Amino acid sequence: MMSTPAISTEQLTKRYGTRTVVDALNLEVAQGEVFGLLGPNGAGKTTTIAMLLGLVQPTAGRASVLGHDVWTTPAAALRRVGAMIEAPAFYPYLSGRINLRILAQAGGVDPKRIDPLLETVDLTARADDRVRTYSQGMKQRLAIAAALLPDPALVILDEPTNGLDPAGTVEVRNLIRTLAADGRTILLCSHMLHEVEQLCARVAILKAGRLIRMGGVAELLRRTQGVRLRIVSDPAAAAALLANFAGVRGVQRQDDILLVDAPVEQAAALNSHLTQHGVAVAELGVQSSDLETFFLDVTSNEA
Amino acid sequence: MLPQLCAAEWLKLWRRPLAWVLLGIFLGLLTLYLTLWFLVVALHVGAFTGGNERIAILADAQIAELRNQLTFPGIFGAVLGQFNSIGGLLAIILAAGALGSDYSWGTLRSLLIRAPDRGAFLLAKTLAVLLALTVGLLVALALGAGLALIFTAVLGGGSGMGWRDLLALPLGLLRALYIVLPYILATLACTAYGRSVLAGVGGGLLFLAVDIGAGSLNALAGVHPLLRTMTNLLLQPNINTLVVQNSQLFGLDQVVLLSGLDLSQLPPWPQAVLVIGLYSALFYFSAWRMIKRRDIGGAG
Numbered sequence: 001m002m003s004t005p006a007i008s009t010e011q012l013t014k015r016y017g018t019r020t021v022v023d024a025l026n027l028e029v030a031q032g033e034v035f036g037l038l039g040p041n042g043a044g045k046t047t048t049i050a051m052l053l054g055l056v057q058p059t060a061g062r063a064s065v066l067g068h069d070v071w072t073t074p075a076a077a078l079r080r081v082g083a084m085i086e087a088p089a090f091y092p093y094l095s096g097r098i099n100l101r102i103l104a105q106a107g108g109v110d111p112k113r114i115d116p117l118l119e120t121v122d123l124t125a126r127a128d129d130r131v132r133t134y135s136q137g138m139k140q141r142l143a144i145a146a147a148l149l150p151d152p153a154l155v156i157l158d159e160p161t162n163g164l165d166p167a168g169t170v171e172v173r174n175l176i177r178t179l180a181a182d183g184r185t186i187l188l189c190s191h192m193l194h195e196v197e198q199l200c201a202r203v204a205i206l207k208a209g210r211l212i213r214m215g216g217v218a219e220l221l222r223r224t225q226g227v228r229l230r231i232v233s234d235p236a237a238a239a240a241l242l243a244n245f246a247g248v249r250g251v252q253r254q255d256d257i258l259l260v261d262a263p264v265e266q267a268a269a270l271n272s273h274l275t276q277h278g279v280a281v282a283e284l285g286v287q288s289s290d291l292e293t294f295f296l297d298v299t300s301n302e303a
Numbered sequence: 304m305l306p307q308l309c310a311a312e313w314l315k316l317w318r319r320p321l322a323w324v325l326l327g328i329f330l331g332l333l334t335l336y337l338t339l340w341f342l343v344v345a346l347h348v349g350a351f352t353g354g355n356e357r358i359a360i361l362a363d364a365q366i367a368e369l370r371n372q373l374t375f376p377g378i379f380g381a382v383l384g385q386f387n388s389i390g391g392l393l394a395i396i397l398a399a400g401a402l403g404s405d406y407s408w409g410t411l412r413s414l415l416i417r418a419p420d421r422g423a424f425l426l427a428k429t430l431a432v433l434l435a436l437t438v439g440l441l442v443a444l445a446l447g448a449g450l451a452l453i454f455t456a457v458l459g460g461g462s463g464m465g466w467r468d469l470l471a472l473p474l475g476l477l478r479a480l481y482i483v484l485p486y487i488l489a490t491l492a493c494t495a496y497g498r499s500v501l502a503g504v505g506g507g508l509l510f511l512a513v514d515i516g517a518g519s520l521n522a523l524a525g526v527h528p529l530l531r532t533m534t535n536l537l538l539q540p541n542i543n544t545l546v547v548q549n550s551q552l553f554g555l556d557q558v559v560l561l562s563g564l565d566l567s568q569l570p571p572w573p574q575a576v577l578v579i580g581l582y583s584a585l586f587y588f589s590a591w592r593m594i595k596r597r598d599i600g601g602a603g
Contacts, residue, residue: 050598055416055599055600057596074419074420077419078419085416086409086600089410090408090410091315091408092408094318102311102314103311105307105311106414106418107307108304108418150417
């Protein structure tokens with residue numbers, strides 16, 4: 001039996017006047033999954049998250065969280081959802097501890113959870129200081145503690161490492177791993193693509209409100225792999241030979257290097273083909289790209 | 304859920320420096336106001352010179368009325384009257400700050416994720432502001448009582464406190480809160496519309512100014528019964544009815560000090576209660592609709 005998805009959207013759309021910010025988005029995130037939501041600025045990520053959290057009303061389509069429609073049954077949908085969205089937001093005149101107490105009271109959460117969470121985000125020593133005296137990194141950590149208050153089954157984190165120093169970034173990354181290991185679903189929105197690549201099993205990439213790619217990180221990157229050849233003599237002729245070879249989607253030439261857009265399993269066949277036509281190959285390898293390169297490639301190429 | 308939300312809203316207001324600053328301003332102005340009246344009466348009766356030298360700037364009847372306002376039980380009517388004038392302005396700032404800051408600090412997002420019932424949020428916010436005003440009013444009444452003890456010792460007079468006066472206090476307090484309710488709710492509606500403290504303060508004060516201005520149309524009430532009916536549907540004449548009732552509750556007579564006030568032209572109290580209730584319901588509905596329907600954050 002299939003379990004209810006943690007997040008499911010059907011044709012989710014948000015328009016402001018004539019401007020479409022999120023365009024018929026279909027997304028499904030399984031329970032226990034660490035899912036990355038990526039996109040350049042203005043792609044519609046934050047609006048999508050805001051719709052998932054019941055803060056923004058969809059113009060069309062629907063969004064459900066943990067099996068409940070967010071707009072019609074928000075209390076049931078969000079009861080076990082923790083989120084930090086946009087910049088950390090707290091009452092500056094109150095301490096970190098009181099801020100968490102207010103959120104706990106408002107959400108009917110046991111206030112006994114506050115102290116362990118402050119410990120988790122390493123804020124115990126400053127818990128009774130006013131938030132206005134906190135650094136950006138401390139506010140960020142407090143926001144993570146706030147997101148974890150309801151013992152969430154789904155954690156939505158929008159740029160969780162924003163403003164953190166390298167040590168803090170590593171801590172948050174480890175915390176996300178721990179949360180995922182506990183079986184919680186995590187929706188991670190970040191511009192730190194290296195971080196997303198390390199943490200997420202699947203990603204969706206938005207551009208101008210539209211979903212342009214979705215899939216497993218490894219699978220998406222494998223699709224971008226190609227064959228790299230260094231040609232000893234006449235690389236132009238070699239490029240022409242390979243361009244017509246079956247399975248080759250494209251060839252790029254950089255001096256004596258040819259980057260062939262073809263399945264890596266064809267590397268041996270490409271080498272053989274060139275050799276048969278008298279072209280000597282000095283090096284043969286796999287050209288792989290990371291998520292950042294892939295992201296930049298798809299977001300700059302897709303219309 | 305509502306009691307928890309109310310507790311959260313109360314905690315925010317209780318710990319907020321703005322609330323204490325506003326209370327301090329109100330108590331300071333109240334003390335100044337009562338002390339000035341006291342000086343006027345004391346100079347009139349020569350309280351500082353054993354009656355040898357007197358400075359009379361008001362008529363004897365007015366001085367007698369002022370003396371009533373400075374001693375028991377009239378002091379309570381005076382404090383409630385001040386709450387419904389200068390206190391109303393401060394209540395507008397408090398209400399705008401209570402809701403507007405949640406917009407400007409972005410804390411509304413965090414709160415609505417944890418407690419997504421926006422109607423309950425608005426109700427809790429309103430109740431917390433009213434509770435804060437009640438606490439402020441109780442402190443002001445206590446201050447007034449303390450000052451009245453001093454004034455009575457110097458000036459003499461006053462009929463003292465009876466059980467009847469004590470029992471009248473809750474009614475007077477509720478009536479004073481009811482009088483400021485439409486202004487608070489109009490402020491909340493403006494704050495929700497403009498999503499900021501500034502919009503709330505600006506809208507609330509503008510409404511107050513327009514309302515007082517429109518209230519001057521009450522002067523036309525004597526011209527024709529139809530005009531009287533129409534002007535009595537404005538908020539201000541109905542507010543005046545309840546303000547006058549509150550002062551009469553503690554033995555005061557507003558007409559002595561405000562000679563232009565024609566009590567016969569004011570609407571009867573049941574109408575005043577109804578009209579103020581209708582205005583309040585309209586403003587609350589506007590605030591509710593604004594908070595319920597509008598997006599919080601996103602690209603809009």
